[in-house]
Every structure is written in C-alpha cells, then in structure tokens.
Amino acid sequence: MPGAAEIVIDANRPVVEAEGLVRVFGGRRAVDGVDFTIGAGECLALFGPNGAGKTTLLRLLAGLLAPSEGICRVGGVRLREGAAARAQVGLVSHTSMLYGALTAHENVEFAARLYGVRDPSDAARRALAEMRVADRANAPVRALSRGLQQRVSIARAIVHAPRLLLCDEPYTGLDESGSAALTAALADRRDRGAALLLVTHNLGEGLALASHAAVMRRGRFVRHEARATLDVAAYATEYRELATADA
Amino acid sequence: MTDRTARARTDWWLVAAALAVVAAYARVIWFTPAEATQGLVQKIYYLHLPAALNAYIAFAVVAVTSVVYLWLKDPRADRLAESSAEVGLLFTTVVLTTGPIWGKPVWGTWWTWDARLTLTLFLWFIYAGYLVLRGAVTEPGMRARYSAVLGILGALLIPFIHMSVYLFRTLHPMPIVLKPDRPSLPPEMLQTLMLSFAAFFFTYVVLTRARFGLAVERAKLAMREGSSDGER
Amino acid sequence: MRDAIIGPRAASVSANEPTNLPGVLHAAWLIARKDLAIEFRTRTAFFSSIVFALLGLTIFYFAWDPTAVAAIDIAPGVLWVIFTFSGLLGLQRSFGVEQADGAMDALLAAPVDREAIYLGKALANVLFVAGVQAIALPALALFYSVPLGGVWLPLAGIALLAAVGIVAVGTLFSAMAVNTRLAELLLPMLSLPFFLPIVTAAAQTTARLVAGRPAAEAWPWLRILLGFDLVFVVACAVAFPYTLDE
Numbered sequence: 001m002p003g004a005a006e007i008v009i010d011a012n013r014p015v016v017e018a019e020g021l022v023r024v025f026g027g028r029r030a031v032d033g034v035d036f037t038i039g040a041g042e043c044l045a046l047f048g049p050n051g052a053g054k055t056t057l058l059r060l061l062a063g064l065l066a067p068s069e070g071i072c073r074v075g076g077v078r079l080r081e082g083a084a085a086r087a088q089v090g091l092v093s094h095t096s097m098l099y100g101a102l103t104a105h106e107n108v109e110f111a112a113r114l115y116g117v118r119d120p121s122d123a124a125r126r127a128l129a130e131m132r133v134a135d136r137a138n139a140p141v142r143a144l145s146r147g148l149q150q151r152v153s154i155a156r157a158i159v160h161a162p163r164l165l166l167c168d169e170p171y172t173g174l175d176e177s178g179s180a181a182l183t184a185a186l187a188d189r190r191d192r193g194a195a196l197l198l199v200t201h202n203l204g205e206g207l208a209l210a211s212h213a214a215v216m217r218r219g220r221f222v223r224h225e226a227r228a229t230l231d232v233a234a235y236a237t238e239y240r241e242l243a244t245a246d247a
Numbered sequence: 248m249t250d251r252t253a254r255a256r257t258d259w260w261l262v263a264a265a266l267a268v269v270a271a272y273a274r275v276i277w278f279t280p281a282e283a284t285q286g287l288v289q290k291i292y293y294l295h296l297p298a299a300l301n302a303y304i305a306f307a308v309v310a311v312t313s314v315v316y317l318w319l320k321d322p323r324a325d326r327l328a329e330s331s332a333e334v335g336l337l338f339t340t341v342v343l344t345t346g347p348i349w350g351k352p353v354w355g356t357w358w359t360w361d362a363r364l365t366l367t368l369f370l371w372f373i374y375a376g377y378l379v380l381r382g383a384v385t386e387p388g389m390r391a392r393y394s395a396v397l398g399i400l401g402a403l404l405i406p407f408i409h410m411s412v413y414l415f416r417t418l419h420p421m422p423i424v425l426k427p428d429r430p431s432l433p434p435e436m437l438q439t440l441m442l443s444f445a446a447f448f449f450t451y452v453v454l455t456r457a458r459f460g461l462a463v464e465r466a467k468l469a470m471r472e473g474s475s476d477g478e479r
Numbered sequence: 480m481r482d483a484i485i486g487p488r489a490a491s492v493s494a495n496e497p498t499n500l501p502g503v504l505h506a507a508w509l510i511a512r513k514d515l516a517i518e519f520r521t522r523t524a525f526f527s528s529i530v531f532a533l534l535g536l537t538i539f540y541f542a543w544d545p546t547a548v549a550a551i552d553i554a555p556g557v558l559w560v561i562f563t564f565s566g567l568l569g570l571q572r573s574f575g576v577e578q579a580d581g582a583m584d585a586l587l588a589a590p591v592d593r594e595a596i597y598l599g600k601a602l603a604n605v606l607f608v609a610g611v612q613a614i615a616l617p618a619l620a621l622f623y624s625v626p627l628g629g630v631w632l633p634l635a636g637i638a639l640l641a642a643v644g645i646v647a648v649g650t651l652f653s654a655m656a657v658n659t660r661l662a663e664l665l666l667p668m669l670s671l672p673f674f675l676p677i678v679t680a681a682a683q684t685t686a687r688l689v690a691g692r693p694a695a696e697a698w699p700w701l702r703i704l705l706g707f708d709l710v711f712v713v714a715c716a717v718a719f720p721y722t723l724d725e
Contacts (some may be wrong), residue, residue, distance in 0.1 A: 026469070062584075097584055367625075371671055379668060383659035396718045403710060
C-alpha cells in the first residue's frame with residue numbers, strides 16, 4: 001500500500017473528480033451514475049430529498065465506501081489507492097464524531113496526529129481558536145452544548161488543512177451564532193483554496209456559500225449549474241416541487 | 248420455469264432422498280448382521296457416523312464458500328454457505344442425539360467427553376453462533392461479510408479444539424468405560440455403512456439445494472419489495 | 480454530464496501541510512492510547528470488570544465443597560473462567576466508544592490502515608485485560624490460599640499469552656457485534672467456543688505450575704496457546720477490514 005511519499009497530489013487537476021460513480025446496496029442503486037468536478041476555491045451545494053443518495057455520495061468521496069462502478073479522485077489520486085489519499089479530505093457530519101470523554105483539545109489533537117500534522121498540539125490549539133472554542137478546549141466534549149460540539153467537530157475536520165471539505169448537513173442543531181461561525185469557517189476555507197461539498201436541506205445556507213449548485217434525486221444529478229446563473233426564487237420553487245414529487 | 252414447476256421438482260428430489268435413507272435403513276435393520284458384543288443398538292452407528300461425516304462436509308462447504316464470498320463478493324456463495332450451515336446444524340444435532348442413545352447401553356453413560364463427540368459439540372456451537380449471527384444482522388451485505396468471517400475463523404478453530412481435547416484426554420485418563428473399538432468391519436457391514444453414507448450425502452445435497460432455492464426466492468422477494476430485508 | 484469548470488488555483492491552502500503520516504504500528508499506538516485515555520477518564524468499565532472478577536471469585540468459593548476438592552485444585556479453573564467472563568465485559572465496550580457519536584466514521588475517513596484500527600483496539604484491550612488480571616490473580620491467591628509467590632512470573636507470562644488470544648478474537652467479534660441487534664448476547668456466544676483452547680491451556684498450565692510440577696509438563700499446553708495466539712492474531716487482523724462496510 002503506497003505511503004505518504006508515494007502519493008503525488010496533482011495541483012493542476014480539479015480537487016474532486018467523480019466519473020460515472022455508482023454505488024449499489026443489495027439491489028438498490030443509491031448512487032446511479034454521477035459525474036462532476038469541484039475545483040480549488042469552489043463550493044458545490046448539493047440539495048435533494050431524503051433518500052436521494054447525497055449521504056452515500058459523500059461517503060464515497062470520503063473514502064468510507066468503495067464505488068461499485070466508476071472512479072473517484074481527490075487531487076488526482078484515486079481514493080481507494082491507499083490510506084494516504086484520504087489525508088486530503090476533511091469530514092463534517094451531523095453527528096459530532098467526537099469522543100465524549102476526551103477534551104476538545106484531545107479530540108482535535110488525536111485527529112492531527114492521525115493525519116501526520118506537524119506540531120499536533122499547536123495545530124489543535126489554532127484550529128480550536130479559529131472556531132472560537134479555545135476557551136473550552138480543556139472541557140470534556142460531552143459537557144459542551146451541541147453547537148460548541150459541532151464547532152469542535154469542524155476544528156477536527158480542518159486541523160490538517162484538507163484540500164477537500166465534505167460537509168453532511170453540518171448546520172443540524174446549530175443556533176444562529178453557531179451557524180454564523182460555521183459559515184464563516186467554511187467561507188474562509190473556500191477562499192483560501194480548498195474545495196467544498198456541502199450537503200444540506202437548507203437552500204439559503206447552501207446557496208450562501210456555493211459557487212455551484214446541484215440537485216440529486218434517486219441517485220443522479222438532475223440539475224447542476226453555476227450559482228451565478230441561478231435565480232434563487234425560481235430555483236427554490238422548482239426545488240420544492242422536486243422534493244414533494246418524491247414524497 | 249414457474250414457481251410451481253420448481254416446487255414440484257424439488258419435492259421429487261426430496262422424495263428420492265427420503266427413499267434412499269429408508270432403503271439404507273431397511274438394509275441396516277434387516278439385511279445386516281448385528282454386531283457381536285453390542286447387539287442391535289450398534290446399528291445406530293450407521294446413522295451416527297454418516298451424519299457426523301456429512302456434518303463435517305457441510306462445514307467444509309461453509310468454510311470454502313465463505314472464502315469464495317470474501318474474494319468474489321458473489322451473493323450465491325453466501326446463500327450456499329447459509330444453506331449448508333442450516334443443513335449442517337441438522338446433521339450435527341443428529342450426531343449429538345444418536346451419540347448418547349448409542350452410548351448409554353454400550354458405554355454405560357449418556358455422555359462422555361469423547362474427543363470426536365466433543366469436537367462435534369463445538370461444531371454445533373459454531374453452527375449455532377453462525378445462524379444466530381445471521382439472524383441478528385438485517386443488512387444482507389453485512390450479514391454475508393460477517394458470516395463469512397465467522398465461517399473462516401470457525402474452520403481455523405477446529406484443529407485447535409481437536410488438539411486441546413486430545414491433549415486433555417491423554418493427560419486425564421477418563422473412567423474406563425466399556426468402549427468398543429471402531430468395529431473391524433466385515434464386508435457386509437462396510438457396504439451398509441457406505442450405502443448409508445451415500446444416502447446421507449444425497450440427503451445433504453438435496454436439502455442444501457432446497458434451502459438454496461429458498462434463499463434465492465427470498466432474495467428475489469426482497470428486491471421486488473425494494474427493501475433490503477426480505478429474510479428476518 | 481461532465482462539468483468541465485476548473486476553479487481558480489489556490490495560492491496556498493494552509494501552513495499545516497501533512498508531512499508525516501503515521502505508519503501502521505504508530506497509528507495503532509495512537510488509537511490504543513486514545514482508547515486508554517477514554518477508559519482512564521471514566522474508569523467505569525475497568526472498575527466493573529474488577530468488581531465482577533472479585534465477585535466471581537467469591538461466589539465460586541461458596542459454591543464449592545472444600546472437603547471434596549482442595550483449593551489448590553479448583554483455583555486454576557475458577558480463575559480462568561472468571562478471567563474469560565470479565566474479559567468479555569471489557570471487550571463489550573471496545574467498539575461501543577466508536578459508535579456513540581459516529582466517531583468510527585472519522586477514524587475510517589482518516590488516512591489510517593484498517594489493520595491499524597484493529598491492532599490499536601486490540602492493544603488497548605490487552606492492557607485492559609492485563610490490568611484486571613493483575614488484580615484478580617493476587618485476589619485469588621488471597622481468597623483461595625494458593626501459594627502463587629514462587630511462580631508469579633511464569634504465571635504472568637501465561638496470563639499475558641491468554642489475554643492476547645482472548646483479545647484477538649474478542650476484539651474482532653466486538654467490532655461485528657456492535658452493529659447487530661443482539662450485541663451483548665452475540666459477543667459471548669461467538670467468542671466462547673474460541674476461548675476453549677485458551678482457557679484449557681491456561682488453566683492446565685496454571686494448575687501444574689501451582690502444584691509445583693516440572694515445567695516440561697506444561698509445555699504441550701503452552702504450545703497450543705502460542706499457536707493459537709499466532710494464528711488468530713494474524714487471522715483476525717486480516718479479517719477485520721472485511722467486517723467494515725466499504
């Protein structure tokens with residue numbers, strides 16, 4: 001299995017390249033032929049009704065699932081080629097993915113070490129500061145509110161400076177202040193050249209950050225366009241129709 | 248092929264297997280001499296040994312199909328493993344019940360930690376664990392993977408059980424019971440034994456095949472219903 | 480439909496470029512350390528396992544007729560049965576901690592080899608089980624008046640070997656059981672058949688050691704124990720990635 005030194009990340013290619021991605025569970029095609037790319041500094045907002053396959057697609061891009069067919073590349077490297085390819089990816093989910101008994105700092109530092117970050121303790125401190133949770137860094141995570149936990153979770157996802165940030169319904173459970181902090185952090189990452197994939201039900205939050213928007217339905221992209229070309233009101237109406245059609 | 252045709256065909260094979268077993272036992276009861284020292288009860292041996300051999304064959308099939316499944320991810324391998332395991336459990340139960348029935352009049356005790364019997368008991372435990380595991384997992388992909396892992400590990404365990412029990416018995420002389428040696432079989436008995444084995448093996452194949460058919464039908468049903476859980 | 484838009488180049492992503500991904504053993508150690516940190520923070524599982532072991536030793540004492548069997552004869556068997564069950568208690572929690580808030584996803588998304596996850600968890604479990612053994616063994620010596628003093632070193636060795644075997648199998652089954660409906664029932668049911676060679680070898684060796692018999696008598700059992708450990712640590716590490724949904 002290739003080590004870190006052998007995986008060559010190609011900075012000239014789009015950060016994410018999905019070609020003909022298919023994922024089958026039993027007889028069900030959860031992802032049924034998806035093609036797209038996301039370049040550096042771009043954010044793809046992915047909308048769609050429940051069961052459309054958005055989470056499955058995200059898990060494919062995170063390397064948590066292998067595609068049944070098709071190819072998935074991050075930084076020009078196929079994700080299944082080796083563990084090191086996953087080093088470029090940061091994952092934020094609606095679950096915190098934290099260890100409740102450990103402190104915020106310990107959680108983020110553990111992640112930093114797993115990703116081979118230099119000075120993991122320092123990097124953890126900085127990530128927590130960026131998410132404005134530094135003052136609670138030494139509290140066990142389970143003592144924190146949902147919103148603060150989510151901030152720690154985001155700090156964990158960004159501590160290794162991922163080129164690709166995958167966010168699955170990250171606004172779930174966040175209050176106004178938490179949502180604002182999250183949007184700011186994601187925008188900052190995007191502006192500094194990372195690629196973002198944001199799966200969300202909330203059109204407003206998604207479109208605020210997006211450079212591109214896509215709608216997924218029954219495992220496929222039924223719409224995929226640049227944000228700049230969108231009329232938000234019309235989009236919202238069409239999306240509502242699409243979503244209720246599936247209900 | 249309609250469902251009805253499929254069912255009728257399976258019925259025929261089962262009938263044939265049942266007839267084979269009955270024929271074998273007719274021979275056992277009426278056409279085979281009784282063993283000198285043990286008398287009539289020894290005839291249970293013709294049931295006990297073939298059942299044991301087939302139980303082990305069934306397990307070997309489970310182990311091999313488990314490897315095949317993990318390697319090729321073919322659901323048919325998983326269905327065959329499942330079918331073979333259920334039939335194997337049945338045969339193992341037969342061994343564990345005929346053992347004491349034979350043992351009591353011959354050895355004077357219902358149960359003895361005889362090496363082979365103990366090994367068969369563990370085989371029963373592994374089969375039972377295998378089937379309980381399958382029952383506890385609803386998602387078919389996960390179920391197949393977990394079962395395959397257990398099937399392979401179980402196969403690795405068998406030699407260790409054998410070694411442990413053998414060593415245990417060597418160092419702990421069991422109370423001397425009137426334990427018959429493996430009968431030096433005159434040709435007639437050997438023939439009966441082989442016929443009986445053939446009948447049991449035929450039954451194993453037929454039962455596994457029927458069970459496999461059931462597994463296929465369930466999978467088709469699950470897919471039609473659009474859910475992944477058509478089984479339990 | 481392929482979207483051919485390529486975004487603007489980034490000047491730099493950040494100062495934290497990963498430079499040195501941990502290898503398998505290092506990653507395993509990081510994971511083990513994390514598990515032990517969690518356990519140490521809460522201590523409940525460890526404490527429960529020890530209490531369970533002590534309770535077990537006590538109950539067995541009262542369940543036995545001292546006129547029929549001498550303490551020194553029954554002690555090894557009791558010890559190893561207790562170890563097995565308290566070991567299972569510790570193993571139950573092994574993957575539970577990953578399931579709680581979906582932490583397993585973060586672990587799987589990290590650039591960590593799957594075998595490292597298994598080895599890390601197994602290492603933490605071995606230390607856990609060894610910790611329980613370290614307390615239960617003296618307790619046995621105390622409760623059953625068994626003279627362990629002279630043989631404590633070989634005994635510790637056997638205990639460690641047995642712990643490795645129990646943990647190798649138990650960690651794998653714990654990973655599987657945590658995803659099922661019958662987790663608490665399934666783990667013992669699957670693991671116990673595998674524990675027979677370990678428990679038999681360990682108990683028989685302990686009995687001989689305690690009775691002061693020559694070490695050569697214990698060697699055949701030790702060989703089985705070593706063989707078991709070798710085969711199953713490898714087999715379970717290899718099998719572990721297959722238990723993950725990928």
